[in-house]
Amino acid sequence: MTTLLALDGLTKRFGGLTAVNGVSFALARGEVVGLLGPxxxxxxxxLNMISGFLMPTNGAIMLNGERISGLRPNRIATKGVARTFQLVRALPSLSVEDNVIAALAFGRRRLWGAVARDEARIHIAEVGLADRARQQAGSLTYIDQKRMELARALAAEPELLLLDEWLAGLNPTELRTGIDLILSLRDRGISVLLVEHVMDAIRALCGRCIVMNAGQKIADAATADALSDPEVVRAYLGDGHA
Ligand SMILES: Nc1ncnc2c1ncn2[C@@H]1O[C@H](COP(=O)(O)OP(=O)(O)OP(=O)(O)O)[C@@H](O)[C@H]1O
Ligand SMILES: [Mg+2]
Known part of the structure; x- marks a missing residue:
């Protein structure tokens, strides 16, 4: 197993609040790992520190053995890290297709014109939005906006994909489709760090889970073991349940 991502003593303080406190873990190439916690x-x-949207207060983040902590988000993206946001970000007045084309234009390969359009269509179809490619992004349902976000992330051809509650709010049929889509990404060799509260999805997707509580890592184990860990149960349900 080759290490793709390694976090070493990662810490983030916001004034007096330590939001992330000395967190270390590694992700191997091709792994789908859950990042859980209340x-x-x-x-x-x-995720904000890995993708460069926040600067760590302390600690280091390595991608393929190279330090990426301290780099700007666009530099980290060009090194192969893509993400979706918990709150969808897009260009609402542009069509779905143009949103993905924009991601290709500013992505690591800087694709333009017909090449970009063809490739955008592939990613749009991949996330199940082919029939809405010409629709204005701002008029999409919440679920379809999340699909578009993923198409934009895939357009960057990431080695590492960071998903922040991408499956939240899906109905059971959509959830099945979403899970299958993430599995197909893994089969293509994309590594995924998945922040998620939907337990069925976590069980279906993640071989291993890292669990956080109050900024600290409290578990890093095979999914079934992590979910039954007394400290994890206590963190989610409070004392008295463990
Ligand atoms: N930019 C910020 N400035 C100040 N405090 C912040 C900032 N971002 C996050 N926090 C605080 O840091 C802590 C961790 O927040 P974070 O958003 O990382 O939690 P989370 O695990 O993603 O939670 P959720 O499951 O609700 O999305 C919280 O107390 C939050 O209020
Ligand atoms: Mg969050």
Whole structure:
């Protein structure tokens, strides 16, 4: 197993609040790993540091053995890290297709013109939006906006994909489709760090889970073991359940 991503003592303080406190873990190439924890435990902050949207207060992030912590988000993206946001970000007045084309134009390969359009269509079809490619992004349903976000992330041809509650709010049929889509990405060799609260999805997708509570890592184990760990149960349900 080759290490793709390694976090070493990663810490983020916001004033007096330590949102992420000395977190270390590694991701191997091709792995799909869950990053779990109760609300406010620091999961999104970890993703924000990996993708460069927040600067760590302490600690290091290595990608393929190269330090990426401290680099700007666009530099980290060109090194192969793509993400979706917990709150969808897009260019609402542009069509779905043009949103993905924009991601290709500013991505690591800087594709333009007909090449970009053809490739955008592939990613749009991949996430199940082919019949809405010409629709204005701002008029999409929430679920379809999330699909578009993923198409934009895939357009960057990432080695590492960071998903922040991408499956939240899907109905059971959509959830099945979403899970299958993530499995197909793994089969293509993309590594995924998945922040998620949907337990069925975690069980279906993640061989291993890292669990955080109050900024600290409290478990890093095979999914079934992590989910039954007394400290994890306590973190989610409170004392008295463990
Ligand atoms: N930019 C910021 N400035 C100040 N505090 C922040 C900032 N971002 C996050 N926090 C705080 O850091 C802590 C961790 O937040 P974070 O968003 O990482 O949690 P989370 O695990 O993603 O939670 P959720 O499951 O609700 O999305 C919270 O107490 C949050 O209020
Ligand atoms: Mg979050």
């Amino acid at each position: 609300n406010g435990s620091g999961k999104t902050t970890v």
